[in-house]
Amino acid sequence: MRRALRAIVPCLALVLLVSACSSSALASHATVRIHYTHYEPDVLTVHAGEPLTLTLQNDDPIAHEWIVGTEEVHQRHRTGTDTFHDLPTEVSIPALSTRVTTVVFDTPGEYKYICHLPGHEAYGMVGTLRVVR
Secondary structure, three states: OHHHHHHHHHHHHHHHHHHHHOHHHOOOEEEEEEOOOOEEOOEEEEEOOOOEEEEEEEOOOOOEEEEEEOHHHHHHHHHOOOOOOEEOOEEEEOOOOEEEEEEOOOOOEEEEEEOOOOOHHHHOOEEEEEEEO
16 A cells, blocks of 8 residues: 555656646636735736736725736826726726726736836835736
8 A cells, every 4th residue: 555655646746746837827817916005916927818817806905906018008107197997907996895807918928017006016016917828
């Protein structure tokens, strides 16, 4: 029995390792929790051209936003005056609430997601959406 277990355990470890590294480990659904004015997780990886459905869960007693895009998008929001967002890539999340959005990025690359409410980006409310082939 012990000999059989010694043979099975390494095989199971290999199966778990391969499945964790496979492309199926990329997100198609994810929850981004907002806690203490930070995103958790702060890195997500998805396939280009495939939808990613996100549950944005704000556990803080203050409002936040989740804006994902290129540097140009973020620069526009850093200097803009929009107080409410309701686009798939621009979502306002009131205090202690949850919002769901679905995004698709066709071009591989890294896209930041940032809360542009005053002081939040500087405090570290920044994450990365990695889009891979």
